[in-house]
Amino acid sequence: MKQSLSWILCILLFFACGKSGFEQSSGKILVKVKDKVLTREEVEGLIPKNLSSADSLMRAENIVKKWTIDVLMDEAAYQNVGSDKTEIDKLVNEYKRSLMRHRYQEHIIRDRVSADINEYDQLKYYEGNKQQFILSQNLIKGLFLKVPVGAPGLENVRKWYVSGSVESLEKIEKYSIQNAIIYDYFYDHWVNFEDVMAKIPHRISSPTQFLRINDHLEVSDSTHVYFLNISDKLLVGNQAPFDYVQVQIQTMLVNKRKIDYLREFGEKLYRDAVRNGTVEIMTE
Numbered sequence: 001m002k003q004s005l006s007w008i009l010c011i012l013l014f015f016a017c018g019k020s021g022f023e024q025s026s027g028k029i030l031v032k033v034k035d036k037v038l039t040r041e042e043v044e045g046l047i048p049k050n051l052s053s054a055d056s057l058m059r060a061e062n063i064v065k066k067w068t069i070d071v072l073m074d075e076a077a078y079q080n081v082g083s084d085k086t087e088i089d090k091l092v093n094e095y096k097r098s099l100m101r102h103r104y105q106e107h108i109i110r111d112r113v114s115a116d117i118n119e120y121d122q123l124k125y126y127e128g129n130k131q132q133f134i135l136s137q138n139l140i141k142g143l144f145l146k147v148p149v150g151a152p153g154l155e156n157v158r159k160w161y162v163s164g165s166v167e168s169l170e171k172i173e174k175y176s177i178q179n180a181i182i183y184d185y186f187y188d189h190w191v192n193f194e195d196v197m198a199k200i201p202h203r204i205s206s207p208t209q210f211l212r213i214n215d216h217l218e219v220s221d222s223t224h225v226y227f228l229n230i231s232d233k234l235l236v237g238n239q240a241p242f243d244y245v246q247v248q249i250q251t252m253l254v255n256k257r258k259i260d261y262l263r264e265f266g267e268k269l270y271r272d273a274v275r276n277g278t279v280e281i282m283t284e
Contacts, residue, residue, distance in 0.1 A: 030064055033071045038064065105262055113261050117253045125249055126242050133240040133248075138193040138207055141232040145172070146182035146199065147225050153179075154225060161227045162216050181224065187231055190244045200226045208235050 029037045047059050081088060126133065143161060147154065157175065160168040169187075176183035182199065193207055202219040204210045212235070217228040234241065273279040 122249045139190040139234040140193045140230045142230040144184040145227040151179040161229045
């Protein structure tokens with residue numbers, strides 16, 4: 001085997017000689033294990049064209065070695081499964097049938113099941129299943145700014161960001177265009193408090209307790225100042241607002257529609273097959 005591998009590596013050295021040398025020996029067998037062979041052409045197809053000669057050679061060596069080990073492992077497994085072979089063949093056939101069913105189901109669902117769920121149905125599901133939508137994270141509305149330490153007018157920003165007035169927000173927006181690194185406006189939708197805090201170099205041991213008593217936060221490091229104003233909050237354990245879980249509800253209802261359709265489709269297949277004689281119910 002050592003002699004054989006040395007011969008293979010000698011042939012692989014042609015990879016370092018450029019494409020013309022390779023083409024002359026294209027199709028040559030590099031390694032053979034019983035009736036299985038690996039050719040130079042197959043190896044070349046697995047090697048990116050932009051690699052250096054040295055990298056091409058290393059990749060080729062790895063491909064040949066892995067292919068040889070895989071074939072030897074397959075051979076050893078085939079010879080030693082013994083009585084398990086029937087069970088393995090059964091599992092393979094079951095997997096094949098399951099894969100075909102899944103692909104077919106995807107096809108008929110794509111063609112016949114609409115993913116459009118109107119808001120009335122979404123709200124109806126939300127109102128009837130509120131126990132499914134209890135918050136496991138804190139939500140907030142507000143504003144987040146990240147500004148360089150040396151930015152002008154930081155004292156004004158400190159007054160504006162806690163105000164929340166329309167006039168202050170307009171001033172912050174204009175200021176942020178030229179000075180802010182991050183300007184996140186979320187007064188009009190809920191966001192996860194932890195997602196916002198991930199942008200701020202400050203750890204809070206009890207987020208829920210912090211939110212109970214704080215409506216804003218200012219933190220600075222050596223390069224930036226971080227401003228967070230919280231205009232509204234919903235804490236863990238409260239009912240999740242509809243607009244926050246609406247996408248989740250849409251997905252749930254679409255999935256339910258798919259399941260219902262596949263069940264009805266299967267029942268129809270069964271009824272039609274019994275009626276036309278494809279399925280025969282045997283009685284004693």
